[in-house]
Amino acid sequence: MDKEALIEAYFSNRISNVEFEQLQQLLKEDAALRERFYNELELKEAIAREEHSDLKNRFRSLEAKQKKRSFWYVYAAAAVVVLIAIGSLLYEEPPTTQTLYADYFEPYPNVVHLSSRSQLAEEDVAAGAFELYETGQYTKAATAFKALYQATSKDYLVFYQGVSLLASNQTHEGIEVLESYPWEVTQSDFAAPANWYLGLAYIKLENLAQATHYLNKVTQAKSPLSQTARNLLEQLD
Amino acid sequence: MVKDQFLIDKLKQNDLKTLDHIYLTYKEEFLLYARRFALSPDDIADIYQETIITLYENVQNKKLVRLTSSLKTYLFAIGKFKAYKQLNHTKKIYHDGNAIHISEEMKVFETDIEQQQQAVLRTSWRKLGKKCQHVLTLYYYRGMTLDEITKALAYSSKDVLKSQKSRCLKQLKDLVRKDG
Numbered sequence: 038m039d040k041e042a043l044i045e046a047y048f049s050n051r052i053s054n055v056e057f058e059q060l061q062q063l064l065k066e067d068a069a070l071r072e073r074f075y076n077e078l079e080l081k082e083a084i085a086r087e088e089h090s091d092l093k094n095r096f097r098s099l100e101a102k103q104k105k106r107s108f109w110y111v112y113a114a115a116a117v118v119v120l121i122a123i124g125s126l127l128y129e130e131p132p133t134t135q136t137l138y139a140d141y142f143e144p145y146p147n148v149v150h151l152s153s154r155s156q157l158a159e160e161d162v163a164a165g166a167f168e169l170y171e172t173g174q175y176t177k178a179a180t181a182f183k184a185l186y187q188a189t190s191k192d193y194l195v196f197y198q199g200v201s202l203l204a205s206n207q208t209h210e211g212i213e214v215l216e217s218y219p220w221e222v223t224q225s226d227f228a229a230p231a232n233w234y235l236g237l238a239y240i241k242l243e244n245l246a247q248a249t250h251y252l253n254k255v256t257q258a259k260s261p262l263s264q265t266a267r268n269l270l271e272q273l274d
Numbered sequence: 275m276v277k278d279q280f281l282i283d284k285l286k287q288n289d290l291k292t293l294d295h296i297y298l299t300y301k302e303e304f305l306l307y308a309r310r311f312a313l314s315p316d317d318i319a320d321i322y323q324e325t326i327i328t329l330y331e332n333v334q335n336k337k338l339v340r341l342t343s344s345l346k347t348y349l350f351a352i353g354k355f356k357a358y359k360q361l362n363h364t365k366k367i368y369h370d371g372n373a374i375h376i377s378e379e380m381k382v383f384e385t386d387i388e389q390q391q392q393a394v395l396r397t398s399w400r401k402l403g404k405k406c407q408h409v410l411t412l413y414y415y416r417g418m419t420l421d422e423i424t425k426a427l428a429y430s431s432k433d434v435l436k437s438q439k440s441r442c443l444k445q446l447k448d449l450v451r452k453d454g
Binding site (some may be wrong): 049064077079081084085086088095 | 331369374378392420
């Protein structure tokens with residue numbers, strides 16, 4: 038095969054193993070061919086980069102979406118944790134709420150996988166706190182989230198600190214933490230879930246006025262929890 | 275394997291949802307695997323994106339038609355070459371002190387991406403006529419042979435196309451000289 042044909046075979050992805058070796062050999066020996074080929078490779082790369090930018094943007098928005106969604110699973114599952122932890126106070130009698138638990142309980146194992154999804158160093162540390170959280174070590178988790186928040190100021194850390202406190206029966210402390218962050222002003226993704234847990238916590242304290250106040254906010258949010266909050270409000274009536 | 279080939283077939287039909295799915299499926303595992311390389315998390319994330327794009331391109335330009343290994347093995351082989359390239363651990367041929375990196379496993383030659391040179395080249399590329407861009411894209415990026423392009427673009431003969439392609443390359447070279 039002549040040089041031209043080898044190069045064409047290379048760029049059209051039809052080169053055999055033997056021809057690939059031949060081309061390597063020619064490139065080593067023939068400086069003129071090497072120069073030409075080098076320029077062609079650079080051109081291929083430039084064209085590729087031009088064509089890539091759309092895909093790169095696609096992956097970026099995919100990552101952003103994924104991140105949001107993974108948080109949703111986490112706090113939907115966190116809802117389960119607290120429903121289990123403090124829900125028995127709310128729903129001791131009616132059998133329908135038993136079914137509700139069963140419905141909620143299923144997504145929980147997903148979370149273990151999703152919340153270990155991390156690539157940034159700081160998220161790696163957060164993964165440790167989430168591990169405590171997922172294994173039910175809520176008091177330790179609360180401490181870990183608090184320390185992380187002091188270092189990085191991420192809203193979700195306050196949220197999980199609060200939820201961890203509620204789950205470990207430190208209801209007053211949990212409320213205090215959850216009320217310490219301006220969820221709505223900052224348009225946090227955790228605004229609705231935080232209000233949801235505040236609502237639940239106040240129910241536990243039998244402060245139904247405050248509970249209704251927070252749950253009403255949840256019903257007005259565009260949140261998967263809105264309907265659940267409506268149901269809960271109906272049961273409070 | 276059957277499932278992996280199914281995904282490849284979907285990619286052939288330009289199904290970008292499948293590309294998203296593949297991207298998300300192997301990401302975690304790839305990032306874990308790539309920790310063995312002395313590269314920053316940003317570099318590794320970048321390599322992963324490039325790897326998925328290469329997979330997509332290889333399917334589109336028919337370099338990959340049938341998988342002979344699992345999709346994961348295939349992806350990781352691409353990613354490994356990209357990581358090795360970054361770390362300068364590849365087999366290479368030098369041209370004027372510039373490296374051409376070689377992967378015999380993937381049958382690939384790649385230059386170092388010299389950012390400034392690439393920037394000039396891309397600026398010039400955008401100034402090149404649409405007709406030239408089209409011909410060169412089909413040849414260098416879409417992996418079409420000269421015969422296929424002659425037919426697709428209705429050139430009277432392969433020789434006419436060849437001289438057109440040479441003219442385009444020369445125009446680009448002149449633009450680069452002016453821009454650079």
